[in-house]
Each structure stands twice: as structure tokens, then as C-alpha cells.
Amino acid sequence: MTGVAALTLPGAVFETRLREVLRSRVEFIELIGEDLVAAGGKRARPAVTFLAAQALGAGPQDPRWDAVTDLGVCVELLHSASLLHDDLIDDADTRRGQPAAFRRFGNVVSVMSGDFMLSRLLTLLAAMPQGPALTRAFGEAASQICEGEVLQFQVAAYADYRLEHYLDVIHGKTAALVELAASAPALLLGAPGAQRGALATFGREYGMAFQMRDDLLDLTGDEATLGKPVGGDLREGKATLPVLHLLGGPHGAEVREVLERRAAHPGDVGRIRELAWSQGAAERTREEIRRRAELAVQALEALPPSGAREALADLARHEIDRTR
Incomplete structure (x- = not known):
């Protein structure tokens, strides 16, 4: 990222605050919270929140920065x-290299711990400036996440493979939260509506x-680079963008059969992977990824030039050629 060294990203202060917010008098909830903090990860969504706030002129010396940190914590809790x-x-089976929480603690504890995280973020939002507006924004994003998840199962159950369904699913499951992460700082900081809209467009695109890049890699990526087998979406009956392109082509009937049997036959994944390259579906998907990334970068032109704006643009550009 250009100029990223001079920018503030989620670090030790963020991790300490996240640990504080996740404290519970119930041991199992506390342990799941500790796992979340210990697992670390890129904190990609809170990073978008931090960068968006800085692109709007806020920084660590700003008296509102503690609220920005809490906003990033709320984004991470929802995720x-x-x-x-x-x-x-x-x-x-696993999450971030560790056994999934429900494997260790059971279904009830895992679900209720997720609900605990949601309750904690509501408590944080209630104490913030613009609390009602932020709570509404988080509620809308949470609704979209739920709808995207359920729609994905509905599409597979009905074998109703359509582009509009796919776009609704990935917006709900992924883009809605990134859109929230990017635009919520504008609400918190009282930025003009045009800047909030620009950040929302950036986050969405x-x-x-x-x-789309994740979905393409799941079909055409290198397993050694990814660190996992390809074809997971096919085995779950999910028609991602390259597969949708194939469904509309001369091999559509064959591809539909593979989807409906969830790639259960040996060689199914390899065959669809081969078709994705030979029929141009992979390249068409790459072009759509490029188009979306460029729309994200263009949206940022509504913000004043800054290192934070350029760092956000670099995040979007990275998707054009990401390999893992």
C-alpha cells in the first residue's frame, strides 16, 4: 500500500480493546473470545474502517479516535x-488453523457465543456519537448477511442458478460488511453525504x-498456493460466476449435472476447471473482477487525496491479480 507506513491500522491497541470487549464471567464464552484474539488474522475489515476514517481526516490524535477504534471492534465482532x-x-472442521468452536464446545455454546458478540457490539454502538444511525446501519448489514446465507442454500436446493441470485448472495455474505466497514466512519465523523456514499460504493464494489476473486480461485487456483483443495463450491452445489458463465454455454447441461450431484464423481472438479479455462469463463470472471475493482477506485475520487485514500485504492487493485 502506498504510504501505508504513515497510516494507523489495527494493532496492539485494537487487540487490547477487542479482548476487553469480549470479557465474560462465563468461561466457555471467554475461551472462544480468547481464541478470536489469539488467532489474529489480517483484521481486513477493521483495517478498512481505520483507513476510511483517516481518508476523512481523522487520526490517532483526534479526540474521536477511541470511537473509531470501537467502530473497528464492532465490525470485527459482526464478522x-x-x-x-x-x-x-x-x-x-477448522477456522484459522484451529478446530472450529462448535467442534470444541458444541453447537449451543458456539451459537450463543456468536450472539454474545452481537450483544457486545450493540452495547458499544449505543455509547457512540451517532449511535442510533450506526445501530441502524449495523442492523441492515446483519440482515443482508443472513439473507445472503439463506439465499445461497435456497438456490442450491432449487437448482435455481441465476446471475442475479449469485450477485445477491455475494453482496449479502461478503460485500455488505465491507460496505459497512467503509461507510460507518462517515456516519461517526459526520462527513458529508457524498463522501459517505463514495465510501459505501467503494466498500460494495x-x-x-x-x-468473485475467492470464487475464481476456488475453481482455478493453485492448491499449493491456496493451502487447500479447489472445488469446494462445486461440492456444495454453489454456482459461482465462472460456473454461471459455463451454464450459459454449449456445455451447460453437463455443468448443471455436476452441480446437482455436487461434484460427487471422480474427475468432476477437474472437468469444470478445464472448461472454465477453455471456454473463456475464467477470463470473463477476471474481467468482471477488474471492472468492480476499478469502480471501487473511481468512487474514492470523491475524497481528498491522501495516503489513506491511496491505501484503500490499493486494496481494490490487489483483487485484480490476487493468487491466494
């Missing part, structure tokens, strides 16, 4: 709560590009 629920829904 983490959704992951606790997702792992149970997907019957996942960046989030869409991010998920």
Missing part, C-alpha cells in the same frame, strides 16, 4: 459472530471483487 454461525452451518 466473527457470522463466522461462528457459518462454521456450524457449513460443518467446518471492493467486497464484490474480493468474493
Whole structure:
């Protein structure tokens, strides 16, 4: 990222605050919270929040910066709560290299710990300037996350593979939270509506590009680089963008059969992977990722030039050629 060394990203202060917010008198909830802090990760969504706030002129010396930090914590809590629920829904074995929480503590503890995180973020939002507006924004994003998750299962159950469904799913599951992470600082800081709209557009388009890239890598990526097998979406009956392109082509009937049997036959994943390259579906998906990334960068032109604005733009540009 250009100029990133001079910018403030989630670090030790953020991690300390996250640990404070997750404290509980119930040991199992505390342990799941400790796992979240210890696992670390890129904190990509709070990083967007921090960068957006700085692009709007705030910084660590600003008296509102503690509220910006708490806003980033709220974004991470919403993301983490959704992951606790997702792992149970997907019957996942691991999360960030560790056994999934429900594998260690059971379904009830995992779900209720996710709900605990949601309750903690509501408490934080209530104490912030612009609390009602921020609570509304977080509530809308949470609703979209739920709708995206359920729609994904509905599409697979009905084998109703349509582009509009796919776009709704990835907006709900991924882009809605990135849009929130980018635009919530504008609400907190009282930025003009045009700047809030620009950051919302950035977050939405960046989030869409991010998920499209993940979906393309799941089909065409290098397993050694990814550190996991490819074809997971096919095995779950999910028609991602490259697969949708194939469904509309001369091999559509064959691709639909693979989806409906969830790539259960040996060679199914390899065959769809081969078709994605030979029929141009992978390249068409790459072009759509590029288009979305460029829309995200263009949206930032409504903000004054700064290192933070350029760092946000770099995040979107990275999706064009990301390999893992």
C-alpha cells in the first residue's frame, strides 16, 4: 500500500480493546473470545474502517479516535459472530488453523457465543456519537448477511442458478460488511453525504471483487498456493460466476449435472476447471473482477487525496491479480 507506513491500522491497541470487549464471567464464552484474539488474522475489515476514517481526516490524535477504534471492534465482532454461525452451518472442521468452536464446545455454546458478540457490539454502538444511525446501519448489514446465507442454500436446493441470485448472495455474505466497514466512519465523523456514499460504493464494489476473486480461485487456483483443495463450491452445489458463465454455454447441461450431484464423481472438479479455462469463463470472471475493482477506485475520487485514500485504492487493485 502506498504510504501505508504513515497510516494507523489495527494493532496492539485494537487487540487490547477487542479482548476487553469480549470479557465474560462465563468461561466457555471467554475461551472462544480468547481464541478470536489469539488467532489474529489480517483484521481486513477493521483495517478498512481505520483507513476510511483517516481518508476523512481523522487520526490517532483526534479526540474521536477511541470511537473509531470501537467502530473497528464492532465490525470485527459482526464478522466473527457470522463466522461462528457459518462454521456450524457449513460443518467446518477448522477456522484459522484451529478446530472450529462448535467442534470444541458444541453447537449451543458456539451459537450463543456468536450472539454474545452481537450483544457486545450493540452495547458499544449505543455509547457512540451517532449511535442510533450506526445501530441502524449495523442492523441492515446483519440482515443482508443472513439473507445472503439463506439465499445461497435456497438456490442450491432449487437448482435455481441465476446471475442475479449469485450477485445477491455475494453482496449479502461478503460485500455488505465491507460496505459497512467503509461507510460507518462517515456516519461517526459526520462527513458529508457524498463522501459517505463514495465510501459505501467503494466498500460494495471492493467486497464484490474480493468474493468473485475467492470464487475464481476456488475453481482455478493453485492448491499449493491456496493451502487447500479447489472445488469446494462445486461440492456444495454453489454456482459461482465462472460456473454461471459455463451454464450459459454449449456445455451447460453437463455443468448443471455436476452441480446437482455436487461434484460427487471422480474427475468432476477437474472437468469444470478445464472448461472454465477453455471456454473463456475464467477470463470473463477476471474481467468482471477488474471492472468492480476499478469502480471501487473511481468512487474514492470523491475524497481528498491522501495516503489513506491511496491505501484503500490499493486494496481494490490487489483483487485484480490476487493468487491466494
